[in-house]
Amino acid sequence: MVAATGRPIILGACGVSIVVDGLIASHRVYYDQLELATQLGANLCFGAVNCDLGPDGEWTNRPSTT
Template identity: 45%
Template sequence: MLDVVDRLIETVNAHDLDACVRCYSPDASMVGPEMQAEGRDQIECYHAHVWVGIPDLSITVWDRIAKGDRVAVEGMLNGTHTGPFLVAGGRILQPSGRLVSVSLCWVFTVENDLVTAHRLYFDQLELYTQLGAEPAWGEEGAAPVAPCYLPSPRQKR
């Protein structure tokens, strides 16, 4: 169970989209403050958008806890905001050039050595402050589904 989560984090750090998506089941879901994604195609869009917004992104894992079919990972996301980046409320922040260092907790459900659910938790105020952006408090509208406003790296091949 920990193997697939470790592999997923390795692929995120390597920015290997194909290998990253293969860590998820075909009908997996991913939910975070800025979006929700259903299935591998939408999850691919999420990871691609993050790597465009923060192309040097890396995750440092501090701790992992596994129980039953659940794995929780606590860590730090680091990188530089040099591309467009989707935030809660559906707003796209233009590149700021600012460094980002945000603590996170990712919770996974794993079945048959594949991630079936991925929940992303992080301090949104910490992120907004580091990006010099106004929080989306009180903005209307739900989080977008699949932030595919950017072309997927697969489309560039």
Template identity: 55%
Template sequence: MGQAREVMNGMTEAIVRGDDEALRALYAPDAIADRPDGPRLEGAPAIVEYLMGFRRGFPDLSWENGRQYESGDTAIDEGHLVGTHTETITSPEGELPATGRAIRVRECDIVTVRDGAAVEHRFYYDQLDLLTQLGLAGSGAEAAAVPGPRAATDQAPARSTR
């Protein structure tokens, strides 16, 4: 396992545990992050606050790993965020009060590491799917059914390249 994979795994564990100090230690001070729901985040404190704001909204947050990749200084994870929106989500754009709804949203993280710390983090998820599962979008703002995990035989095996 390379350094990029170690950092990515540490990030995932810190987010799921809600450990902002451990998460902050994995980012370079001047790291940047691109996200689907707003402008670029600049600096470790801004990135950690954004991620932990989401995590606080889903106290039971977990990660279902789908695929993992690593090549040189970059690690990629594909999977699903799973949790129940029981607390307010805070972000630089404002607050989203708890809906009490469960989610299972496909998500992808791409992390580039230098000298043992993440310098760039790009994450992607389907915003419409998230809002629909929360009951905030769609026909009549009715929540969509939360997709269940696929059968193990339906999933592609995890791969790592170095």
């Protein structure tokens, strides 16, 4: 969980709509997830690594068991 700070987040995004017969059939929003996580102060883990919040409140990485 990330605690609220009240600070604004500035994030670029792009919306793409698919139009069929004059109606929007689907809509997707693309944005930089790493940029958002960085601004939120979140810790991200990629690949074969699991992240755990240790007893000292610090993030530790351990090898994946799967």
